[in-house]
Amino acid sequence: MSKSLPKRSEDYSLWYNELVKRAGLAENSAVRGCMVIKPYGYAIWEKMQRTLDDMFKRTGHQNAYFPLFVPKSLFEAEEKNAEGFAKECAVVTHYRLQTDPDNPGKLRVDPNAKLEEELIVRPTSEAIIWSTYKGWIQSYRDLPLLINQWANVVRWEMRTRLFLRTAEFLWQEGHTAHATAEEAVAETRQMLEVYAQFAEEWMALPVVKGVKTENERFAGAEDTYCIEGLMQDGKALQAGTSHFLGQNFAKAFDVQFQSKEGGLEYVWGTSWGVSTRLMGALVMAHSDDEGLVLPPKLAPIQVVIVPIYKTGQLDELLERIRPMQMGLIERGISVKVDDRDTERPGYKFAEWELKGVPVRLAVGMRDLDAGTVEVARRDTKEKMNLPLADIVNSVAALLDDIQVNIYRKAHQFRETHTTRVDTYEQFKQALEGEGGFVVAHWDGTSETEERIKEETKATIRCIALNEPDEDGTCILTGKPSKRRVYFARAY
Amino acid sequence: MSKSLPKRSEDYSLWYNELVKRAGLAENSAVRGCMVIKPYGYAIWEKMQRTLDDMFKRTGHQNAYFPLFVPKSLFEAEEKNAEGFAKECAVVTHYRLQTDPDNPGKLRVDPNAKLEEELIVRPTSEAIIWSTYKGWIQSYRDLPLLINQWANVVRWEMRTRLFLRTAEFLWQEGHTAHATAEEAVAETRQMLEVYAQFAEEWMALPVVKGVKTENERFAGAEDTYCIEGLMQDGKALQAGTSHFLGQNFAKAFDVQFQSKEGGLEYVWGTSWGVSTRLMGALVMAHSDDEGLVLPPKLAPIQVVIVPIYKTGQLDELLERIRPMQMGLIERGISVKVDDRDTERPGYKFAEWELKGVPVRLAVGMRDLDAGTVEVARRDTKEKMNLPLADIVNSVAALLDDIQVNIYRKAHQFRETHTTRVDTYEQFKQALEGEGGFVVAHWDGTSETEERIKEETKATIRCIALNEPDEDGTCILTGKPSKRRVYFARAY
Numbered sequence: 001m002s003k004s005l006p007k008r009s010e011d012y013s014l015w016y017n018e019l020v021k022r023a024g025l026a027e028n029s030a031v032r033g034c035m036v037i038k039p040y041g042y043a044i045w046e047k048m049q050r051t052l053d054d055m056f057k058r059t060g061h062q063n064a065y066f067p068l069f070v071p072k073s074l075f076e077a078e079e080k081n082a083e084g085f086a087k088e089c090a091v092v093t094h095y096r097l098q099t100d101p102d103n104p105g106k107l108r109v110d111p112n113a114k115l116e117e118e119l120i121v122r123p124t125s126e127a128i129i130w131s132t133y134k135g136w137i138q139s140y141r142d143l144p145l146l147i148n149q150w151a152n153v154v155r156w157e158m159r160t161r162l163f164l165r166t167a168e169f170l171w172q173e174g175h176t177a178h179a180t181a182e183e184a185v186a187e188t189r190q191m192l193e194v195y196a197q198f199a200e201e202w203m204a205l206p207v208v209k210g211v212k213t214e215n216e217r218f219a220g221a222e223d224t225y226c227i228e229g230l231m232q233d234g235k236a237l238q239a240g241t242s243h244f245l246g247q248n249f250a251k252a253f254d255v256q257f258q259s260k261e262g263g264l265e266y267v268w269g270t271s272w273g274v275s276t277r278l279m280g281a282l283v284m285a286h287s288d289d290e291g292l293v294l295p296p297k298l299a300p301i302q303v304v305i306v307p308i309y310k311t312g313q314l315d316e317l318l319e320r321i322r323p324m325q326m327g328l329i330e331r332g333i334s335v336k337v338d339d340r341d342t343e344r345p346g347y348k349f350a351e352w353e354l355k356g357v358p359v360r361l362a363v364g365m366r367d368l369d370a371g372t373v374e375v376a377r378r379d380t381k382e383k384m385n386l387p388l389a390d391i392v393n394s395v396a397a398l399l400d401d402i403q404v405n406i407y408r409k410a411h412q413f414r415e416t417h418t419t420r421v422d423t424y425e426q427f428k429q430a431l432e433g434e435g436g437f438v439v440a441h442w443d444g445t446s447e448t449e450e451r452i453k454e455e456t457k458a459t460i461r462c463i464a465l466n467e468p469d470e471d472g473t474c475i476l477t478g479k480p481s482k483r484r485v486y487f488a489r490a491y
Numbered sequence: 492m493s494k495s496l497p498k499r500s501e502d503y504s505l506w507y508n509e510l511v512k513r514a515g516l517a518e519n520s521a522v523r524g525c526m527v528i529k530p531y532g533y534a535i536w537e538k539m540q541r542t543l544d545d546m547f548k549r550t551g552h553q554n555a556y557f558p559l560f561v562p563k564s565l566f567e568a569e570e571k572n573a574e575g576f577a578k579e580c581a582v583v584t585h586y587r588l589q590t591d592p593d594n595p596g597k598l599r600v601d602p603n604a605k606l607e608e609e610l611i612v613r614p615t616s617e618a619i620i621w622s623t624y625k626g627w628i629q630s631y632r633d634l635p636l637l638i639n640q641w642a643n644v645v646r647w648e649m650r651t652r653l654f655l656r657t658a659e660f661l662w663q664e665g666h667t668a669h670a671t672a673e674e675a676v677a678e679t680r681q682m683l684e685v686y687a688q689f690a691e692e693w694m695a696l697p698v699v700k701g702v703k704t705e706n707e708r709f710a711g712a713e714d715t716y717c718i719e720g721l722m723q724d725g726k727a728l729q730a731g732t733s734h735f736l737g738q739n740f741a742k743a744f745d746v747q748f749q750s751k752e753g754g755l756e757y758v759w760g761t762s763w764g765v766s767t768r769l770m771g772a773l774v775m776a777h778s779d780d781e782g783l784v785l786p787p788k789l790a791p792i793q794v795v796i797v798p799i800y801k802t803g804q805l806d807e808l809l810e811r812i813r814p815m816q817m818g819l820i821e822r823g824i825s826v827k828v829d830d831r832d833t834e835r836p837g838y839k840f841a842e843w844e845l846k847g848v849p850v851r852l853a854v855g856m857r858d859l860d861a862g863t864v865e866v867a868r869r870d871t872k873e874k875m876n877l878p879l880a881d882i883v884n885s886v887a888a889l890l891d892d893i894q895v896n897i898y899r900k901a902h903q904f905r906e907t908h909t910t911r912v913d914t915y916e917q918f919k920q921a922l923e924g925e926g927g928f929v930v931a932h933w934d935g936t937s938e939t940e941e942r943i944k945e946e947t948k949a950t951i952r953c954i955a956l957n958e959p960d961e962d963g964t965c966i967l968t969g970k971p972s973k974r975r976v977y978f979a980r981a982y
Contacts, residue, residue, distance in 0.1 A: 039553035062530035086588040095647040097577040156586040
């Protein structure tokens with residue numbers, strides 16, 4: 001609270017980093033590229049986890065846990081997947097340290113404790129999981145196999161940013177096995193819908209659902225579906241992916257099943273994941289120059305009550321506040337009474353604004369005597385005086401309204417930052433202006449996609465599922481195109 | 492179900508391994524010493540997690556997340572801790588693989604991607620967490636700091652066993668910081684009580700609470716408190732530990748705070764943890780030759796309903812079962828209706844016995860017509876016919892009774908397997924007989940403790956908190972002793 005945040009309009013990137021740290025979400029650690037998720041940030045992540053986990057279970061999935069390490073021989077079994085992740089993986093080569101003979105008091109790797117086979121710290125778990133599925137699947141009766149795992153993974157990224165790109169991150173990864181391609185595709189799309197629903201209804205983040213181009217596909221997948229959100233600086237952010245793996249991993253790990261008809265067939269697979277990256281999306285999509293703006297459904301504290309009192313009055317005031325506090329708690333609303341006697345109301349207001357608490361109640365003796373409460377909403381910064389008698393209902397309704405309003409605002413932002421263009425000039429202008437999604441015709445080739453990326457830094461975020469067919473010509477090459485795709489600069 | 496389990500009386504160790512695998516709790520993986528926790532096992536672990544997490548939060552703790560890796564320079568900062576874990580840690584030395592020039596299609600570690608400083612995969616997180624706390628703690632106002640983390644850790648054990656000792660395991664680790672030694676000791680003991688309460692009320696496992704001897708203390712702690720359970724083979728199992736760290740980590744990482752009086756002091760610390768080892772304790776404490784016996788509070792499925800029907804009747808029967816099923820679900824009881832048309836009732840009975848489902852209802856048309864249900868309890872194998880009209884209440888009461896009965900049985904076993912002895916001969920006889928806890932006088936020296944361990948394989952499990960003072964003489968050396976301690980052979 002000592003000084004104000006950098007402004008979004010002046011340095012969006014600095015604003016983001018400072019906000020994440022000052023609001024107590026996360027910070028950098030002593031390990032290059034790895035973050036510490038602080039209690040307030042972790043509390044939001046826990047709400048995300050709980051919600052998603054319930055959604056996965058309602059769609060028939062069970063949780064399990066597979067090893068952190070992948071032996072090199074398994075890691076390299078699915079070639080494309082291995083190639084995709086080999087360049088950025090942490091490798092365990094030894095299993096012991098010893099006192100350094102040249103440096104007493106210091107340790108060094110024990111040269112006699114070298115592993116026969118190196119272990120890769122999982123960047124994703126298809127390899128270890130499909131090598132396990134071989135033992136679990138013999139017959140069509142063992143299918144579908146619907147498993148999810150909550151875990152940490154490591155990708156040795158060179159440029160990292162809190163939540164958005166870190167060497168270690170937390171995520172969930174679903175890995176399912178099916179008897180037919182149709183079932184596997186249906187699962188892939190179902191989980192995309194689950195992610196989209198979570199993003200829109202819980203994170204208040206409108207998303208475009210689509211399919212990735214070959215260039216952007218998950219290494220080892222036949223198709224990658226994704227949801228793409230738009231941040232306030234006009235850049236897109238991939239918020240979740242769901243992959244149709246075909247029979248690639250089944251073939252790499254020899255996972256076959258006896259079909260109903262008696263034949264032996266390779267299994268069809270999917271995998272899908274969202275990560276702590278969602279935390280970054282949540283911050284970037286809604287927050288402002290005063291701090292976080294959290295959707296009520298994910299806010300660890302939904303209502304903060306700040307007592308306004310003269311010296312010596314605090315205990316009595318807290319006593320009078322208690323019925324309101326209890327009423328809110330009974331309604332299932334999480335409430336914090338900021339009873340610190342060491343800070344002034346203005347300081348507290350600023351702190352809870354920074355932390356994005358959706359509703360603030362400022363309560364003094366005089367208000368209570370008059371039967372009113374001063375209510376401030378974080379999203380619009382409106383203040384109003386509401387009757388004390390009906391405060392629980394009013395706050396509950398207000399929280400619902402804030403959830404809807406945050407979504408509506410983000411949706412409106414996306415609408416005003418989605419431009420349909422027909423020429424390369426218009427395309428570049430749209431990107432250089434306020435950014436956002438630029439929806440344009442593309443000739444379908446990787447070469448064109450790459451040239452556009454080199455020249456404009458924009459990538460194809462997805463071929464949107466709800467984009468209608470339309471005859472047109474590629475903005476770069478003029479070749480024929482059947483459908484527009486979504487371009488954007490992206491995180 | 493193809494063949495029956497090995498018997499406990501014939502090969503306890505084989506019985507345990509087979510049971511863990513066949514009941515679908517866990518299996519060995521392709522990675523040496525690492526297990527796969529299967530969905531049914533993970534469902535039990537999730538119930539444990541949820542319960543403990545609620546208990547931690549009720550006692551004022553918040554969750555956070557710290558990096559998987561510990562840079563070597565931090566790892567070695569607290570000398571005793573480093574020495575304790577250096578011999579069994581996984582070390583990351585490289586961050587990239589490349590195509591092996593001698594073996595196209597294979598990968599090898601890229602010699603140009605060697606880390607400047609090796610990273611240790613955390614065997615426990617004191618080092619990384621206390622290096623972080625240095626930034627979080629400046630003043631007494633920042634204390635106490637009450638943090639917990641759910642995470643995976645790696646200890647490169649040479650002899651591993653599913654759940655009991657694995658190279659990677661899942662756990663929670665609490666790490667707290669306090670202004671005074673008294674507060675830190677109180678926290679250490681509070682968390683010991685939380686663990687004991689969880690073990691007894693949820694796992695139905697009676698435990699002895701005590702303090703470890705110096706030999707068995709956590710590396711870097713001033714005192715290690717523990718809870719010790721007794722397994723059916725007469726061996727003890729340490730089920731949770733809570734450490735008073737003194738100022739050891741605060742000094743190693745220079746974590747000082749300004750006291751109320753204005754001085755600069757080192758912070759006092761605690762850490763405490765339980766792990767997936769609890770799963771092993773749960774299995775070993777209660778299960779029998781037919782399979783798992785799960786306490787209802789931790790059973791993923793509390794009631795299984797097996798329809799008994801003639802060909803063609805299944806759909807109608809399921810329809811008639813539904814009200815009972817819904818009644819149980821509304822009561823908060825987890826129910827599984829085994830509607831598989833491919834297996835016979837006897838097969839289903841055996842399968843759910845193996846999986847330890849506390850209550851089984853076998854329901855046929857004739858029973859329903861007569862207004863009764865056949866109820867079988869897993870713990871005592873009793874069967875009874877109960878009135879359909881009141882079945883929800885009966886089952887709810889039965890589940891409570893089973894929880895109590897499983898605890899009572901384990902408690903009785905411990906009572907009959909706790910022997911108080913006064914001579915070394917009696918001591919060895921007790922161990923060679925049915926094992927269990929042997930409570931005896933000890934002279935307080937590490938030498939005696941080690942000699943007893945060498946000669947009998949028994950270790951001091953703890954100096955029990957509720958053991959009264961009593962003058963006596965050490966069973967080995969005859970030297971004076973003020974208090975008996977708990978010995979046992981242990982996992």
